[in-house]
Amino acid sequence: MTSIRPPSSLLFRGGIVLTHDENDRVVPLHEMDVLVRDNIIADIGKNISPPVGDTEVIDCKGKIISPGFVDTHHHLWQTQLKGRHAEEGLVAYMYSGNMMSYAYTPEDMYWGQLSGCLEAINAGTTTVLDHAHCAYTPDHATSALTATIDLGIRAIFAYTVPTRISKWDKSQCVPEQDLIPEWALKQLGDLSEKHNSPGSLVEVAMGFDLWFLPKDMVLGIFGALRQSRLRLVTAHVGRNAFMGLQSQVQKFKSYDLLRSPFAPAESSPDMPFLVLSHCNGISEEDLALLAASGTSISSTPGTESQMMGYPVALDPVLKREKAANVSLGVDCHSSESASIPLQARMLLQLTRVEKNAKMVAEGNFPSEDVTGTSEEVFNLATIRGARCLGLNDQIGSIEVGKKADLVVFDAAGSVGMLSAAEYDPVVAIVRFSEAADIECVVVDGVVRKRGGKLVSTKVSAEGKGELEWRDIAQEVRRSQKEIQARIDGLSLEKARKTLLGMFHTDVSRLVDAV
Structure with missing residues (x-):
């Protein structure tokens, strides 16, 4: 996990960009760039020049850029x-x-x-x-x-x-x-x-x-x-x-x-x-x-x-x-x-x-x-x-003016997506992709997953600061043990009877699917 330090612009260079037409048909644009300024998709096109200033260029050759x-x-x-x-x-x-x-x-x-x-x-x-x-x-x-x-x-x-x-x-x-x-x-x-x-x-x-x-x-x-x-x-x-x-x-x-x-x-x-x-x-x-x-x-x-x-x-x-x-x-x-x-x-x-x-x-x-x-x-x-969600004017597709919520699949480096991505990038994602194939995730213009790994998170928990995923997972495991100790002191059978009573369930109609 690397630290979140958003540049003023992101330029995704040379990927297969999955856009939508007015009838919701997916239109793949090959060897295309996507420019993000702040949290907005500013441009989609070929050979976009990086804006002057703090711009991160992300090489997307052989990769699929999907809406989040x-x-x-x-x-x-x-x-x-x-x-x-x-x-x-x-x-x-x-x-x-x-x-x-x-x-x-x-x-x-x-x-x-x-x-x-x-x-x-x-x-x-x-x-x-x-x-x-x-x-x-x-x-x-x-x-x-x-x-x-x-x-x-x-x-x-x-x-x-x-x-x-x-x-x-x-x-x-x-x-x-x-x-x-x-x-x-x-x-x-x-x-x-x-x-x-x-x-x-x-x-x-x-x-x-x-x-x-x-x-x-x-x-x-x-x-x-x-x-x-x-x-x-x-x-x-x-x-x-x-x-x-x-x-x-x-x-x-x-x-x-x-x-x-x-x-x-x-x-x-x-x-x-x-x-x-x-x-x-x-x-x-x-x-x-x-x-x-x-x-x-x-x-x-x-x-x-x-x-x-x-x-x-x-x-x-x-x-x-x-x-x-x-x-x-x-x-x-x-x-x-x-x-x-x-x-x-x-x-x-x-x-x-x-x-x-x-x-x-x-x-x-x-x-x-x-x-x-x-x-x-x-x-x-x-x-x-x-x-x-009533948000399709902001998210859901890659379009100039919409929020920069993007997912980059490393199709070229994927074992499962091999050949499928070359045939149809949508089929490749739906039928063959895994979370491990996702190289980059951007939410509101901020990179939250980079190089296939989650970036670090600045947490509000007192004294914790900025944590890597492994540190967060350790906190969850500690919490899980404490929760399980409390669950061990509860009667699940009593809870079942209470639940069925609250729902006024006819228990004769509950049948185990075995």
Whole structure:
């Protein structure tokens, strides 16, 4: 890791630049330069002369310059829980992972969030919508937000009060009754006022899943926060025997909350827009309603295929509607790789196997063509992800005037991308790339990964200063041991019973997938 010392200009010389046309078709420009001044893409062309002054020239011969990836659903604080959900379904994850902010101190939250951000950047993510269900106390929320700002990733920090427990040990697990404490609404409003101004790298939003509360209360909260500059609310949505069989989408419609990020509804101009995660199991009618209204959807193929159901991102209903806003997310890097290209790869192949399996079951066999393209899922990871966040005028594609969020793949030096990059650079990224192939990541004009290694990070933790990745990893390992010692003192079985009671789950419908 080398230190961050941003020059006034960056000149990426002679790479394959992946641009987009007005119809979202990817147009590779070969042997092209990209000039970045401060945090803006200033020029794209051949043989650009370096500006006079402090300019760093980065040789990109044989390399692919891609827009930074946009992750529209992630829980960045969960690093210390990595690995434990590899063989778990959603119910087990909810008490062994989601509820485990109980075992975190604010300091633990800082290191988990910081390392989660670093893992995302290492895999080429430059923008993330963080469904931050880690606001256990005001200090927990402050620590997570501080870590996000320290790291320098472009982020929407969706402040979320988690399921909080008043008493939890080997004999009991008693939930707190106050679901939305007054301190949380005040802190969220204050943070929105402070951070949500033009040019802020980290924006504050809200994560919300308490749709059983009275309509007037929900809309009152949203309206008050909108006055504090809050743009969006993100929510988990699904229709199943655990999350509920009622249509949340119809409720959103009745609340006049279904709309695109770009045009407030006539009836509710003072409401934030929604980014809905997952949407597995919802009816075709509801999916069509989301598509026609332009309501943003984030699909997370890895966790959905393991814990929920079939990912909807390439569903024909969404593909038929031009207004549809669809994107990709990682969800839990405690169980998944933080790589958005890997999520795109999984989505593409899951969509194909679903279609192929139906054809084979009907006695037919897939012919020459297959479902979905690499370009489609690449766009979900870039320009369409930006559109879901209402930020496509700033990020998501390489275009003069947009923010300089860039990822450079060392295609010439890659083992896996060999020959694929020469055939089709988009296919090379979606089907063959790894995080190790990413040589450089730039966020808002600042190099955050250089020469294939993360740069050092100046941390806010007292007495720590500027840390290399190995130092940060050591802090995370120390924190992980302390968290595990606290978890060892808890009854997961009691937590399971509490969780199922809170969800009013019909346990007869929970079936192990073995």
